[in-house]
Amino acid sequence: MRREYKISPSVFAADLGSLKIQLAELENSHIELLHVDVMDGHFVERIAFGADHIRALKKMTKLPLDVHLMVQNPEVHLDAIIAAGADIITFHQEATTRHLSCLQKIRKAGIKAGIVLNPGTCEDSIKYLLDDIDMILLMTVNPGEGGQHFLTSVLEKIKRVHNLIGNRAIDLEVDGSIDNKTIKLCHEAGANVYVSGGYLFNGNISENIASLRQALAK
Known part of the structure; x- marks a missing residue:
């Protein structure tokens, strides 16, 4: 089952001094989601964003907030x-043993819930959760580290997870070094939601979004 594609710019890569302007540009470009990384300095080395920042973003944009907990x-x-x-x-699957209770709590609040897998984590570990999730996020780099290259080895994993999802209404998201070349590879492998940070916010945002969409159209 091929679901509608969505681009989810990572606000972590935005220019915070020009954030309102950049959010308006994303909205004018009809972006589908806004990716928000929450990092605690423990699960990953970096510290970024939190509930107060999410609350502030909610007031600044109408874009749905795609919150990724790296905690x-x-x-x-x-x-x-x-x-x-x-x-x-x-x-993250790796961050807790209470997967099902977390998913149920999120969904009970009327919010979509999903599981994230690091590059080295096998997808078999979430088979039992497939009927309780709305999204699977596959990391295509190691989380929380800058300047990494896209791991092409994850492409086969995307294909396997796409097959695992089958006809379920689950979005398959990818995150890490997504540009106008790697987005096409991920799309062909079966992903339909694409997190882009450094590539999208470096230079002309609207042109970079158009470049990503053009790659998907091909």
């Missing part, structure tokens, strides 16, 4: 993230 023990943070206004919440 240890996400169950501790869920109440605050839900209250802040997230529209989608994904958390």
Whole structure:
């Protein structure tokens, strides 16, 4: 089952000094989602964003907020993230043993819920959750580290997860070094949601979005 594609710019790569202008440009370009990375300095080395930032973003844009929790023990943070206004919440399989209870809590709040897999984590580990999720996010780099290259080895994993999803209404998202070349590879492998940060926000945002869409159209 091929679902409608969506581009999800990573606000972590935006120019915070010009954030309102850049958000308006994303809206004018009819972007589907806004990706928000929450990092705790434990699960990943970096620290970025939190519930207060999500709440502020919610006031600044009408774009649905695609919140990616790169935090240890996400169950501790869920109440605050839900209250802040997230529209989608994904958390890492590797960060907790309470997968099902986290997913159920998110969905009970009327929010879409998903699981994230690091490049080295086997997709078999989430087979039992497939009927309780709205999104699977596959990292195409190691999370929380800058300046990495796209891991082409993940392409086969995207294909396997796409087949695993079957006819379920689950979005398959990819995150890490997504540009106008790698987005096409991910699309062909079966992904339909694409997180782009450095590529999209470097230079002319509208032109970069058009370049991504053109790559998908081909």
